[in-house]
Amino acid sequence: MVPIHAYLMLAMILFGIGAFGVLVSRNVIVMFMSVELMLNAANLVLIAFSRALGVVDGHVFVFLVLAVAAAEAAVGLAMIITIYRNRETINIDRYNLLKW
């Protein structure tokens, strides 16, 4: 039996990588993938506790998060494509129409 803190450590590392990716990347697609990584880190924590405590609540939340993440991926990618058609770039720093 893998102790729960191992899962938590892994989740924390995954979340850290995701957050780091969002903060440093200029590529919208990469940022998008990093966000997905952070979501799954949270999912991992939920599953780990659910299993350790022997209840199914965590599973329910995870399915919810997966569904939302799928919808978000669809909408987000569609938006990125549309923006790319207009500005011909995926560099997030050039998406600054609303600056000031």
Place this chain on the structure above:
Amino acid sequence: MSEYLFWIPLLPLLGFLINGLLLGKLPRPVVSAVACVSVGLSFVLSLLLFFELRSLPPAAREIEQVLFTWIAAGSFHVDIAFLLDPLSAVMILVVTGVGFLIHVYSTGYMHHDKDFGRYFAYLNLFTFSMLTLVLANNFLLMFVGWEGVGLCSYLLIGFWFHKKSASDAGKKAFIVNRIGDFGFLLGMFIIFWQVGSLEFKTVMEQAPAMFVAGGGLITAACLLLFVGATGKSAQIPLYVWLPDAMEGPTPVSALIHAATMVTAGVYMIARSSVLYMMAPDALMVVAIIGAATAFFAATIGLAQNDIKRVLAYSTVSQLGYMFLACGVAAFGAGIFHLMTHAFFKALLFLAAGSVIHAMSEKQDMREMGGLKKYLPITYMTMLIATLAIAGIPGLSGFFSKDEILWKAFSSQHGHWLLWLVGFITAGLTAFYMFRLIYMTFHGKERMDEHTRSHIHESPRSMTVPLMALAVLSVIGGYIGMPHIFGVTNYFEEWLAPVVHGPGHQAASHALAAAGADTSMEWALMAASVILVIIAIFVARHFYNKKPEAATAMAEKMSGMKTLLANKYYVDEFYGATVVRPIVNGSLFLWKFVDVVIIDGTINGLAVISRDISEVLRYVQGGKVRNYATVFVAGVIVLVAYFIFG
């Protein structure tokens, strides 16, 4: 017949509506026909109703027509209703009769003016307002007419509004009148407060029961009404607007600023005679103000060189006579002088207008002289009017002025000092009027060659009204001859049911009936006639025989002359004490309170939020990763707070 009463004011109103709504669409002959016919019909109707009124027994001479309820709020009830009694009958005859002649005259005088239609529309509106004023059966409707004539006066003084002096004079007249109107309103409030009605009949019947005779309240009400009268009728201290009102067309000066509107105050006081009889102190104030104004304005008239300004000050002075009469409780004499004055003063103004017309719009008498042979009709008619105003026996002005002087002397409210002031003023009047005649019509021709070549007698439309008024100026006085001539004073008897100084009237009747000592009255009459004749000869000496003597005299008394020519600096005094502080106060409110404090607060708030935003907007740098960094930092802080806090 009496059901046609409301047509008297309505006809001029229709004339105004036709000319006013179709402004600039109607050809000139139609405009003048509409204007003259409406007032002419009004005059005919007034005559018919006058005869109907006369056929009634004296105590029942009263025709009232209630058209509809105007205001009904609780106990406050005001009708649109007209009242024809002996007093208003005299007034409507004067207003429509003299008004009609002036309308006819105007068709000639204003012939060249491009705003012909506008002029006649205003003139008809004025006639309507004035008739409403005199026919109203309550104070409030009278006030409507009162304001209406004020408005028309403003519009007509400023008729040539492109001239700055004319529009200024219009504003001055309006503003000064507002001060008086405020007094009128307050007086009306006191009456309503005490009596609970504004209808003349109710007020006059119930006032003796509701007010303490001679008490503070009735005195205050009368004095406040008199403040209104001083504004409208140009008495001290509110007379300053009338001389400036001469900026308007001359027929307007004749109609509004000599014959009708300015006498509204006298009419109002005569109408409220019952109230004034209960307030002897107020009567005394009226008499003193009247006498002072008569004298004061006459002295200013001595030194004016503008032909219309002389007449304007003369009007102020004659109005002072009327108030003097009212103040000594001789209301009938005041109204009598009002009527004769309407005849001869309208004639003087119209004749002056004829002179100005001939002189190519020049009004300075120093540039006239010798006009007698160019303008024979104008000269003759103006001379008649001048003799009438000077008080030469046999002409209308003599009878009315003499009656006022006698009443000022003999009435129980009178005083020999009041008589003396009136007596001296009569001499001054004769002097300045003949100065005007001599400077204008006699002596050397002082105009330039160009003007001389244009001098012409006025057209028929102008000379016929002059002649008609001249006839009235001669015969108008015979209806009110004093008792000492052994005849009935028809005018006084006619007015007796409405305006009465109770007791006094009876006493004077008794005096005449008993054949009491009339030598005093004869003596005073003779004295004033002699004074007038002397004044005329003095004027002839200075301004006809020896003009150089006048110049020498003027140099000797240059201080006095400057003082008079500048009208005692009253305008300057008012400017310094009233106008300037108000202007400065308004400037303070505008430049400081409004601009600095009110606008400053609002603009200050806006500036503050703008400046804060100016700093804060740099937070929105447009770099998504920066937002994310701040977001993550915020999350870390929150988590740290929950873990360690």
